[in-house]
Amino acid sequence: xxxxxxxxxxxxxxxxxxxxxxxxxxxxxxxxxxxxxxxxxxxxxxxxxxxxxxxxxxxxxxxxxxxxxxxxxxxxxxxxxxxxxxxxxxxxxxxxxxxxxxxxxxxxxxxxxxxxxxxxxxxxxxxxxxxxxxxxxxxxxxxxxxxxxxxxxxxxxxxxxxxxxxxxxxxxxxxxxxxxxxxxxxxxxxxxxxxxxxxxxxxxxxxxxxxxxxxxxxxxxxxxxxxxxxxxxxxxxxxxxxxxxxxxxxxxxxxxxxxxxxxxxxxxxxxxxxxxxxxxxxxxx
Numbered sequence: 506x507x508x509x510x511x512x513x514x515x516x517x518x519x520x521x522x523x524x525x526x527x528x529x530x531x532x533x534x535x536x537x538x539x540x541x542x543x544x545x546x547x548x549x550x551x552x553x554x555x556x557x558x559x560x561x562x563x564x565x566x567x568x569x570x571x572x573x574x575x576x577x578x579x580x581x582x583x584x585x586x587x588x589x590x591x592x593x594x595x596x597x598x599x600x601x602x603x604x605x606x607x608x609x610x611x612x613x614x615x616x617x618x619x620x621x622x623x624x625x626x627x628x629x630x631x632x633x634x635x636x637x638x639x640x641x642x643x644x645x646x647x648x649x650x651x652x653x654x655x656x657x658x659x660x661x662x663x664x665x666x667x668x669x670x671x672x673x674x675x676x677x678x679x680x681x682x683x684x685x686x687x688x689x690x691x692x693x694x695x696x697x698x699x700x701x702x703x704x705x706x707x708x709x710x711x712x713x714x715x716x717x718x719x720x721x722x723x724x725x726x727x728x729x730x731x732x733x734x735x736x737x738x739x740x741x742x743x744x745x746x747x748x749x750x751x752x753x754x755x756x757x758x759x760x761x762x763x764x765x766x767x768x769x770x771x772x773x774x775x776x777x778x779x780x781x782x783x784x785x786x787x788x789x790x
Contacts, residue, residue, distance in 0.1 A: 522741050556571075596621070599616070599620075600619070621691065644682065650656055677692050694708065712744065717729045753768065
């Protein structure tokens with residue numbers, strides 16, 4: 506979603522863990538694991554790396570993919586299940602579950618929040634290690650926002666994940682932050698927005714029923730609705746149809762102005778009126 510894109514899951518309702526939580530830090534850990542067999546499993550997240558290249562957060566690690574179909578990975582030999590993946594500038598953040606060869610210091614059962622400052626080659630634990638699995642995770646405007654596996658509370662950190670503040674309780678399927686700092690949430694009640702870092706939310710009038718949302722570098726917002734239609738929110742506040750998906754969309758992102766998604770066809774690039782299946786189903790899944 507920068508932001509992240511996520512699988513729709515129902516977060517368990519639980520009591521808030523407190524108003525202020527402190528994470529942990531350590532030396533980045535190089536991850537060593539054998540390259541997996543063909544097939545990436547489920548794709549959970551897409552991050553724009555520039556140069557018509559995206560980073561895919563998958564069930565078996567992180568992979569780079571170009572718009573010509575060149576794929577490489579897993580980065581750093583990582584084999585963790587990246588259920589959440591996002592970036593804030595050059596810093597990558599991820600969450601999910603460890604793989605068979607994931608270092609124990611990154612978390613058992615749940616990774617909490619982990620961070621990479623070298624493009625995904627090495628990772629370090631940051632917060633909620635072993636406690637949380639952030640399926641819903643986004644970053645932007647110098648803030649990280651996420652919904653963990655233990656609560657529907659939106660948690661926000663403005664210091665790189667060291668401390669966290671609890672915001673609204675909102676069972677959102679996806680979150681994204683636009684360049685002006687607005688936090689958007691895709692919910693069953695409709696698209697909602699927050700202009701106070703997730704403390705409160707208001708419904709966005711006339712928005713399509715989106716279940717995935719993604720901000721882009723121009724300040725725009727794209728999303729996919731329950732009928733598979735792709736929409737873009739323009740600067741005038743109107744919604745324009747910009748394409749359609751085939752089946753359920755696993756992950757949604759963008760790259761150099763193009764919409765990138767994973768649906769029943771595989772990994773798809775949509776640039777204007779041109780649609781290209783870059784990595785067909787059977788290879789990407």
